[in-house]
Amino acid sequence: MSYTAESISVLKGLEPVRHRPGMYTRTDHPLHIIQEVIDNAADEALGGFCTRIGVILHRDGSATVQDDGRGIPVEIHPVEGVPTVEVVYTQLHAGGKFNKNDGTSAYRFSGGLHGVGVSVTNALSTRLEVEVVRNGGRFQVAFAGGNVIEPLARVGDAPKRASGTRVRAWPDPQFFDSPNIPQAELERLLRSKAVLLPGLEISLATEAGETKTWRFENxxxxxxxxxxxxxxxxxxxxxxxxxxxxxxxxxxxxxxxxxxxxxxxxxxxxxxxxxxxxxxxxxxxxxxxxxxxxxxxxxxxxxxxxxxxxxxxxxxxxxxxxxxxxxxxxxxxxxxxxxxxxxxxxxxxxxxxxxxxxxxxxxxxxxxxxxxxxxxxxxxxxxxxxxAGQKVEKRKQSGVAILPGKLSDCQSEDINRNELFLVEGDSAGGSAKSGRDKEVQAILPLRGKVLNTWEVEPGSLFANREVHDIAVALGIDPHLPDASDSVLENLRYGKVVIMTDADVDGSHIRVLLCTLFYRHFPKLIEHGHLYFAQPPLYRLDVPAQGKKRPPRKLYALDDVERTALLDRLQIEGIKPESVAISRFKGLGEMNPEQLWETTMSPDTRRLMRVRLPQESEAKPVMNMLMAKNESAGRRAWMETNGALIGAEI
The missing domain is CATH 3.30.230.10 (Ribosomal Protein S5; domain 2)
Known part of the structure; x- marks a missing residue:
């Protein structure tokens, strides 16, 4: 199979949303894309420009959201050359929510800062109608599948002081598991908006004649x-x-x-x-x-x-x-x-x-x-x-296993609080030992690559020193997926955290460890004990601002967060060029304080829990990726999916 320039697909406009809707919204039902419209109306209320929001559920599966806010601008956009309301509904990264420098902006504290809100609603709807009242006029525009089908037109006059927006969307059922909007969940959402915005009146009506209204003064x-x-x-x-x-x-x-x-x-x-x-x-x-x-x-x-x-x-x-x-x-x-x-x-x-x-x-x-x-x-x-901790201690003392010498154990015996970090390399392991909370955090440094255990029989598993040390530290034995939950009775840690570098080698070690736990310790994953640490890629050194603002060190998980931090610093009056940005090559580059603050502290770290997929779905994929005799299948899979993965990255 050839791999040339023609192999790379570039998705324009809202095509990425329709191509992979799950990356942008929930696909179990259409509530989230309607919520994006409701959020826009609520942001107007947050800014003090809206006093009423009304939602209507229609018999044909569509929904209408109407507010008395300022109305989306209908003037020609100075850059795009089309009406602004059209830009808002047809481009992913467009909206007033990016105007963070304006301290009076209604969207300064908006939740929609991903910039993919109502444009996703448009992309995943068979039809979407927008009616805007502002500047003494009434304007309408209609879309289908993300494209304009009825250009913006002034359809009538309106009182000079009147303003607002009405949006009706028909969610496209092909993108959702169920085409129906769950009314009970929608009611909870609307009620919460009323709770958080005292004085705002929110109503929900159906064409069957049912109406509910919420307004909380306190x-x-x-x-x-x-x-x-x-x-x-x-x-x-x-x-x-x-x-x-x-x-x-x-x-x-x-x-x-x-x-x-x-x-x-x-x-x-x-x-x-x-x-x-x-x-x-x-x-x-x-x-x-x-x-x-x-x-x-x-x-x-x-x-x-x-x-x-x-x-x-x-x-x-x-x-x-x-x-x-x-x-x-x-x-x-x-x-x-x-x-x-x-x-x-x-x-x-x-x-x-x-x-x-x-x-x-x-x-x-x-x-x-x-x-x-x-x-x-x-x-x-x-x-x-x-x-409870004393009970755990008795079980521990009754065992005969000798803990690995390289394990820096924690002091607590409370399984619900204890955490074991499996750390790549002695250098990072040393920083982790120095920076950890010794009471509840244990460190087990791993030297080199862990054995690929996909085809290793349980009886031969402990021949590998690293695997042996991990199992002994955890306090549990290898088991099958259908084993009883009692296999976890002697588990010594409530959280097992894989902490590796954010590079290819680190990803490889993480895959090998996941293979070990999925193949030989599946109950650990099933009960939610396995996590990935997410160390930052960037450090931003911010210069001092006078005597009251000493120099600061900020951390960014990825490129998107780095850009967001630079935007925020610019609002504070700090020029981007004065901020020194460095990229971490690995965990070993961090000193103990940095590693604690960014990756290990429960207050500031980010952990990703590993979920157990359906065996019928996961086992064939794992076998194709990890089995020794599946090299041809792996090559074919990479040729088929390599460009796709690269595009996502």
Whole structure:
């Protein structure tokens, strides 16, 4: 098979979205592409330009979203030469959300900073109609499959002060597992917008005549009180705090609003948002909330001498009975994936923690009786954790296995907290040992490439020293996929983290380790114990800005995040050319402090959990990639898919 210039495909416009919709949105149902339209209307409300949002579900599967915001501009775009509304709906990286230098922009703290919002809605719809009211006129334009089919036209007059946008989209069923928009999930989404934007009226109507309306004057507190069904240890603590102009640490206007409480029993309610976007998978803003609550409660307990002798509080003890609603405002947020279900922005940890801790500490001291109840809950959780750790210690002492000499073990015996890092090379292993949290983090350095164990029988597995050391450190034996869960009874670590360089050799070692765990320790993956570390590629050295702003070191996971950091620094008045950018060749280049801050600290690191795929899908692929007699199949696969992988990279 020839590999020439003609082999490389270049997708134009919205073709990439239609070619691979899963890279841009959820494909189980069309709610997410409708949510993109709703988010635009909510961003208008966040900027103070919108008071009502209405959503209609039609019998034919389409949905309409209407707001009384400013209306999308209809003037000719100065660069593209076509109406601006057409640019917004036909180009991936277009919109007011990129105007980060404008401190008054409604989109300064928008959640749509990937720039692929409503253009994806357009690409994955059989038809999309937009009606804009502004400047005394009513304008309409229609699209199909991402292309303009009815050019923008003025269809009538409107009152001078009237403005707004109405969008009706017909999702294309070929791109979704189910063509139906789940109404219950849509209702939760709309209600959350009303909770986060007090005073905004949001309605949902169906053509069957059903209508629901939400409007919360006292948003988060009222909402959280309805969600928590257990007995509260005290009143709900609400507040908000944002960085003022001239703040030395955070962009103006960034910060958080929150409502949180402790309950003695019942179900917990936990919801978080970034710039109005729901983050069901949490992220760094929730880490900041967790850190602030831990610091505040621990400070109160120590100040009032409430801790029993021998009890050491941990963050999970304080947070175990917390329910919360958190709404963070983050400039230029970085999400995991286009569906924005988890926030990755490192600075959100310090942002939320800094904004929340002092108000919470003040509140605890103003409510000492309730604060003591909250502290008692944390102490009970710590005592239960201590008892569980003692049980683990007995099991450990009854074993006869001798731990590998190169293993730097942790002090804790609590499996739920313990972490084992499998580190590539002695150099990185040395930095990891020096920079780790010795209480809960263990380090096992790996020398050289791990054996390809795909075709190795379990009886011969321990002939390889590296594999033997990994198994002994974990405390579990090789097993088959259909083994009982009891094979994990003696597991010594709740998280097993593969930490390798971000280069070809590192990727190879990661594949070999995944092969080992998938082939011989599948229950470890099935129960969610295996993770990949994600060390940064770049370090940005930011010069000092006067006496109050010392030099800083920032880290970027990839090229996209590096660009975002440079944009943010430019807003702060720092010229890009004054920022020194260096690329890490490997983990061994990092000193212990850098490795801890970027890759190992639970507050700032990024871990990717490894999931167990269907055996019918994964086993043939793994056999083709790892079996010794499958070289011809591997070559054919690479010839077929090589260009595609290169294009994605």
């Amino acid at each position: 948003g988060m507190q009222q909402y959280l009180a309805e969600q928590v069904d257990g007995e509260l240890a005290g009143p709900i603590f609400t507040g908000e705090k944002y960085a003022a102009a001239g703040d030395e640490n955070f962009p103006t206007g960034s910060g958080a609003a929150w409502a949180l409480c402790w309950s003695t029993d019942g179900n917990l309610a936990r919801e978080s948002y970034v710039n109005l976007i729901p983050t069901p998978a949490g992220g760094t803003h929730e880490t900041g909330l967790r850190q602030a609550t831990f610091d505040a409660v621990k400070s109160f307990a120590e100040h009032h001498a409430l801790l029993p002798k021998g009890i050491k509080l941990a963050a999970e003890d304080v947070f175990s009975r917390v329910s919360f609603v958190l709404a963070a405002r983050v400039l230029d947020p970085s999400f995991q994936g286009q569906t924005k279900e988890r926030l990755n922005s490192r600075d959100a940890v310090a942002l939320v923690s800094r904004m929340l801790r002092d108000p919470l500490e003040l509140w605890l001291n103003e409510h000492p009786d309730e604060a003591k109840k909250i502290t008692e809950l944390a102490i009970k959780a710590a005592q239960a954790r201590s008892r």
